[in-house]
Amino acid sequence: MIAPPPSGPVPWPRDRAHAMLADMVRIRRMEEKCAEVYGAGRIRGFLHLYIGEEAVAAGAVRALAPEDNLVATYREHGHALLRGVPMNAIMAEMYGKVEGCSRGRGGSMHLFDASTRLIGGNAIVGGGLPLAVGLALAARMQEAGRVTACFFGEGAMAEGAFHESMNLAALWKLPVLFACENNGYAMGTALERSESQTDLCAKAASYSMPAMRVDGMDVVAVHEAATAAVARVRADGPMFIEFRTYRFRAHSMFDAELYRSKAEVEEWKARGPIHTFSARLKAQGLLTEEEFLAIDRAALAEVDAAVAFAEAGRLEPVADLARDVHTPGAAA
Amino acid sequence: MSRMSYREAMREALREALRADPRVFLMGEDVGRYGGTYAVSKGLLDEFGPERVRDTPLSELGFVGAGVGAAIGGMRPIVEVMTVNFSLLAMDQIVNSAALMRHMSGGQFSVPLVVRMATGAGRQLAAQHSHSLENWYAHVPGIRVLAPATVADARGMLAAALADPDPVIIFEHVQLYNLEGEAGDAPVDIARAALRRSGADVSLITHGGSLPKTLEAADALAADGIDAEVVDLRVLRPLDLETILASVRRTHRAVVIDEGWKTGSLAGEIVARIAEEALYDLDAAPLRVCSEEVPIPYAKHLEDAALPQVAAIVAAARRACGRS
Numbered sequence: 001m002i003a004p005p006p007s008g009p010v011p012w013p014r015d016r017a018h019a020m021l022a023d024m025v026r027i028r029r030m031e032e033k034c035a036e037v038y039g040a041g042r043i044r045g046f047l048h049l050y051i052g053e054e055a056v057a058a059g060a061v062r063a064l065a066p067e068d069n070l071v072a073t074y075r076e077h078g079h080a081l082l083r084g085v086p087m088n089a090i091m092a093e094m095y096g097k098v099e100g101c102s103r104g105r106g107g108s109m110h111l112f113d114a115s116t117r118l119i120g121g122n123a124i125v126g127g128g129l130p131l132a133v134g135l136a137l138a139a140r141m142q143e144a145g146r147v148t149a150c151f152f153g154e155g156a157m158a159e160g161a162f163h164e165s166m167n168l169a170a171l172w173k174l175p176v177l178f179a180c181e182n183n184g185y186a187m188g189t190a191l192e193r194s195e196s197q198t199d200l201c202a203k204a205a206s207y208s209m210p211a212m213r214v215d216g217m218d219v220v221a222v223h224e225a226a227t228a229a230v231a232r233v234r235a236d237g238p239m240f241i242e243f244r245t246y247r248f249r250a251h252s253m254f255d256a257e258l259y260r261s262k263a264e265v266e267e268w269k270a271r272g273p274i275h276t277f278s279a280r281l282k283a284q285g286l287l288t289e290e291e292f293l294a295i296d297r298a299a300l301a302e303v304d305a306a307v308a309f310a311e312a313g314r315l316e317p318v319a320d321l322a323r324d325v326h327t328p329g330a331a332a
Numbered sequence: 333m334s335r336m337s338y339r340e341a342m343r344e345a346l347r348e349a350l351r352a353d354p355r356v357f358l359m360g361e362d363v364g365r366y367g368g369t370y371a372v373s374k375g376l377l378d379e380f381g382p383e384r385v386r387d388t389p390l391s392e393l394g395f396v397g398a399g400v401g402a403a404i405g406g407m408r409p410i411v412e413v414m415t416v417n418f419s420l421l422a423m424d425q426i427v428n429s430a431a432l433m434r435h436m437s438g439g440q441f442s443v444p445l446v447v448r449m450a451t452g453a454g455r456q457l458a459a460q461h462s463h464s465l466e467n468w469y470a471h472v473p474g475i476r477v478l479a480p481a482t483v484a485d486a487r488g489m490l491a492a493a494l495a496d497p498d499p500v501i502i503f504e505h506v507q508l509y510n511l512e513g514e515a516g517d518a519p520v521d522i523a524r525a526a527l528r529r530s531g532a533d534v535s536l537i538t539h540g541g542s543l544p545k546t547l548e549a550a551d552a553l554a555a556d557g558i559d560a561e562v563v564d565l566r567v568l569r570p571l572d573l574e575t576i577l578a579s580v581r582r583t584h585r586a587v588v589i590d591e592g593w594k595t596g597s598l599a600g601e602i603v604a605r606i607a608e609e610a611l612y613d614l615d616a617a618p619l620r621v622c623s624e625e626v627p628i629p630y631a632k633h634l635e636d637a638a639l640p641q642v643a644a645i646v647a648a649a650r651r652a653c654g655r656s
């Protein structure tokens with residue numbers, strides 16, 4: 001059963017509420033543009049859109065401190081943007097330009113940014129989880145006080161890497177926040193068709209790790225839960241949160257969507273994170289339609305500028321093909 | 333003979349295998365409800381039901397290993413690993429179980445397992461989704477490794493693989509799925525390489541997704557007065573040395589084209605065999621056209637530059653023929 005749309009008072013001052021809304025709108029507008037220019041052949045390869053799931057990144061990424069690490073998947077455009085990677089650098093990466101945040105080598109699935117401690121989009125399902133454990137181990141050994149937030153889909157929980165990582169993190173009490181974005185499907189495979197135990201928190205709890213379930217369509221619930229969780233992880237060790245969410249678009253750009261009904265998609269769209277949040281803000285007198293439109297216009301302007309930046313970007317010379325296979329200065 | 337795409341040929345072969353033998357079943361990620369990542373198994377769930385077209389969770393090690401067990405247990409599983417990239421998560425079961433089982437049990441347990449996987453680059457999917465690791469598997473005794481490069485082979489190799497009492501891996505290059513061609517319905521041989529074009533001046537030896545590029549290069553060379561022979565390996569393990577060497581002995585020149593990285597490549601193995609067995613038949617050093625020693629980049633112009641292309645094949649063949 002699909003829960004009713006998020007509702008209830010938003011416990012935030014106006015400027016914070018507007019910032020959260022703007023974050024979600026920026027992701028939405030950026031990705032809509034990505035899909036559009038993909039259609040025009042400007043972006044190629046796989047493109048996994050986050051549309052519908054924005055409340056998770058918006059609520060959770062803002063709960064992290066600048067020194068924390070973020071490990072994500074191939075559906076990471078939103079996380080990268082809100083972590084602080086400039087939209088220009090993200091768009092240029094999708095265009096395969098050298099100004100991109102991975103110099104055009106990585107594309108949509110491999111956004112990296114050392115300055116914001118974004119340790120990548122990872123295109124191997126479950127591939128980021130052991131990395132997060134190691135990053136957290138390093139932080140602990142260096143007494144860095146750093147949390148590593150690791151985002152992954154519920155599909156990854158069937159992989160061995162999930163179980164091995166959960167066990168290591170719990171056993172060694174490492175500061176990892178395991179953030180599961182449960183959008184109900186792994187490509188075309190629904191959760192109940194891939195897990196014997198569909199209570200994901202019960203799985204996590206079996207590793208003696210605190211686990212909680214949060215409405216991932218509700219940016220308020222996400223942010224409050226993530227803030228508390230990050231504090232707890234920093235002090236006491238790993239924790240698991242399941243964010244219940246939904247992807248409104250195809251898995252990637254090629255997907256006949258034979259595995260779900262249009263009606264189901266529509267039901268979830270009624271719980272969409274942006275319009276439900278703005279409706280709550282309006283009902284509370286925290287947002288006017290004018291203000292909403294201004295936020296949207298600003299996002300659209302940022303997107304247009306990012307596209308112009310990416311279009312004007314340079315292609316790396318083919319003569320440099322072999323760079324960055326090894327670190328300069330390594331033994332020749 | 334009828335005309336179809338490589339994808340349809342593979343699907344027909346699966347359909348025929350599922351009809352012919354109740355022990356045969358297909359399993360893998362999204363083979364059923366989703367219709368197959370590359371739409372190969374589209375429609376088979378409706379025809380054969382979820383027991384025999386079995387969707388698996390994301391657990392490559394688990395379900396490939398389960399395929400090994402089911403094969404030992406008397407079934408004839410066809411396991412689809414979405415792509416070779418993800419087969420790295422299953423490598424332990426393929427190498428340490430499937431390949432070794434018969435030998436380490438002193439001949440008591442054979443593993444009649446077929447593993448299919450997509451391979452190769454060229455679609456701007458970047459480093460983690462563009463591997464060509466056929467040679468990693470071809471390195472291991474105990475497995476037969478096939479690389480259908482034509483529609484006829486896509487149609488005919490599966491039945492032959494299922495008839496093999498030992499594990500067989502079938503590599504389907506992602507750039508071939510839309511290829512059109514003729515196919516019959518008899519099983520094809522899975523022991524021999526094939527001459528895809530006869531020629532007198534140079535042997536171009538290749539497999540899988542590089543075959544169309546190599547044939548195109550041979551056409552270009554013909555226009556230039558170089559008569560190239562094209563050998564399609566088809567079987568990467570065990571290698572059909574006889575066909576390779578016979579070709580090289582006719583043309584006295586060899587160029588091996590392989591999408592793997594040059595270092596440690598299958599192309600290296602073939603060149604070594606030629607050197608061991610036919611050095612004095614050669615009029616020129618054998619050459620290789622492989623991927624550059626770099627992870628496959630996303631940007632199109634860099635991806636193109638990293639992979640073997642027609643122009644590089646032509647240039648290598650010209651060089652082997654002493655024309656530069």
Ligand SMILES: Cc1ncc(C[n+]2csc(CCOP(=O)(O)OP(=O)(O)O)c2C)c(N)n1
Nearest residue numbers: 075123124125153154155156185186187418
């Ligand atoms: C090891 C591995 N197996 C298969 C794939 C192909 N694949 C990419 S995404 C995906 C679905 C993953 O679902 P989930 O973890 O729930 O994340 P979502 O895509 O829903 O965000 C699959 C099967 C892969 N990238 N890596």
